[in-house]
Amino acid sequence: MITRRGLIEAAGGAFLAGATPLRAAARQEARGEGLLALSPELPAGAREEAALETLPGKKPLIKLTSRPPNYEAPFAYLREPITPNDEFFVRYHLADIPRVDAADWKLRLSGEGLKTELEIGLAELKRLPAAEVIAVCECAGNRRGLLKPHAPGVQWGHGAVGCARWKGAKLKEVLMLAGLKEDALEIVFDGADGPVLDKTPDFQKSLPVWKALEETTLIAYEMNGEPLPHWNGFPARIVAPGWLATYWVKHVTGITALNCPFGGYWMGEAYRIPAGKAALAQRFVLQERDGSTPVTEIAVNALITHPESGANVQTGRPAVITGLAWDGGYGIRSVEISTDEGRTWAETILGEDAGVFAFRRWSHRLAPKARGRLPIWARATNRIGQTQSLGPAPAGSGYYYNPVQILTLEAV
Numbered sequence: 326m327i328t329r330r331g332l333i334e335a336a337g338g339a340f341l342a343g344a345t346p347l348r349a350a351a352r353q354e355a356r357g358e359g360l361l362a363l364s365p366e367l368p369a370g371a372r373e374e375a376a377l378e379t380l381p382g383k384k385p386l387i388k389l390t391s392r393p394p395n396y397e398a399p400f401a402y403l404r405e406p407i408t409p410n411d412e413f414f415v416r417y418h419l420a421d422i423p424r425v426d427a428a429d430w431k432l433r434l435s436g437e438g439l440k441t442e443l444e445i446g447l448a449e450l451k452r453l454p455a456a457e458v459i460a461v462c463e464c465a466g467n468r469r470g471l472l473k474p475h476a477p478g479v480q481w482g483h484g485a486v487g488c489a490r491w492k493g494a495k496l497k498e499v500l501m502l503a504g505l506k507e508d509a510l511e512i513v514f515d516g517a518d519g520p521v522l523d524k525t526p527d528f529q530k531s532l533p534v535w536k537a538l539e540e541t542t543l544i545a546y547e548m549n550g551e552p553l554p555h556w557n558g559f560p561a562r563i564v565a566p567g568w569l570a571t572y573w574v575k576h577v578t579g580i581t582a583l584n585c586p587f588g589g590y591w592m593g594e595a596y597r598i599p600a601g602k603a604a605l606a607q608r609f610v611l612q613e614r615d616g617s618t619p620v621t622e623i624a625v626n627a628l629i630t631h632p633e634s635g636a637n638v639q640t641g642r643p644a645v646i647t648g649l650a651w652d653g654g655y656g657i658r659s660v661e662i663s664t665d666e667g668r669t670w671a672e673t674i675l676g677e678d679a680g681v682f683a684f685r686r687w688s689h690r691l692a693p694k695a696r697g698r699l700p701i702w703a704r705a706t707n708r709i710g711q712t713q714s715l716g717p718a719p720a721g722s723g724y725y726y727n728p729v730q731i732l733t734l735e736a737v
């Protein structure tokens with residue numbers, strides 16, 4: 326039997342290895358021959374193709390693909406613990422994205438796991454008791470574009486992530502309206518978007534019933550106090566705090582309760598990793614098979630958001646380094662900084678705690694002693710001991726890539 330503790334210990338083992346290869350990688354980086362790109366920059370090729378573009382209602386975002394729309398937040402937007410709606414990244418798998426009219430929107434509940442079929446509108450959804458959660462929404466492929474050699478998929482840099490205050494009805498309450506049966510196993514979500522040609526399967530995702538029933542799992546209709554922007558799922562989306570954004574279905578119009586595992590393409594084929602490759606404490610056991618498992622929780626991570634890579638700092642004067650850290654909902658225990666390639670680490674000061682699912686700010690003062698290149702490494706650890714290293718080794722599609730970020734400053 327696999328116990329939770331066993332999993333967590335396995336996680337620790339996988340995550341704690343790796344200071345030595347990281348140091349070697351950093352030296353290669355410094356010589357410009359890095360196997361791993363650990364800076365905020367995308368590899369030259371991908372960056373050249375990428376362009377800033379302004380979608381209606383958004384600030385300029387980095388366009389990675391336009392059909393379907395995949396737009397990443399520039400690094401500079403990731404400086405505050407709440408990401409403004411117009412700076413939030415946009416990710417779609419399918420290019421047919423209808424503009425949904427709030428007055429016409431209907432959410433249909435069906436499936437053998439429910440006692441009755443039901444259809445509710447936005448006004449009814451808003452009449453249910455409202456719940457709020459501040460939570461990070463992160464694409465499983467975030468940072469994939471920093472990998473060398475390349476992994477196939479959208480070449481994201483650091484910006485397929487954001488954190489917002491989500492407000493909506495608890496998914497649990499909506500399921501109770503239709504009466505959830507005891508033998509229901511998975512809840513499937515379908516959004517209003519679809520494929521342009523019939524080649525790509527419709528985007529549908531499922532959650533295990535236990536995750537669907539969590540108090541923080543929402544059908545959200547507000548983001549940072551405003552209706553959801555079109556590009557982020559208007560009028561309503563699933564918010565599954567702690568789990569990767571692939572489960573956060575936008576423009577949700579259909580919810581189906583099943584008493585068997587859902588067999589759709591986006592669960593059975595995509596967003597999967599070889600079992601044991603990433604140190605997941607939360608598993609989606611119903612969807613595990615043939616040595617492969619779906620991605621689940623968000624990996625622990627830290628970003629250095631200030632100063633910018635390459636910035637000058639004064640020798641002998643205190644410089645303030647700040648950033649953000651987050652994880653899959655256990656909470657950040659510490660963020661540490663190293664200025665000697667991982668030999669010694671100093672604890673940073675954590676900022677306000679806005680809940681276990683939120684971005685946590687951190688800051689650190691240091692006084693550079695000598696002139697020259699000053700590498701800064703940042704490493705977050707969560708309350709169950711998951712931390713960053715070179716791994717977990719990106720599994721196939723570049724999922725779960727959360728290496729320690731290295732930023733190089735110039736002490737003058």
Ligand SMILES: Nc1nc2c(c(=O)[nH]1)N[C@H]1C(S)=C(S)[C@@H](COP(=O)(O)O)O[C@H]1N2
Nearest residue numbers: 414415416417418464516557570571574575
């Ligand atoms: N309807 C719909 N919902 C979706 C997707 C999609 O393609 N269609 N992509 C998912 C994935 S993989 C991600 S990373 C998030 C991105 O959320 P955002 O566009 O609001 O940043 O939406 C999720 N929800």
Ligand SMILES: [Mo]
Nearest residue numbers: 464465570571
């Ligand atoms: Mo994603």
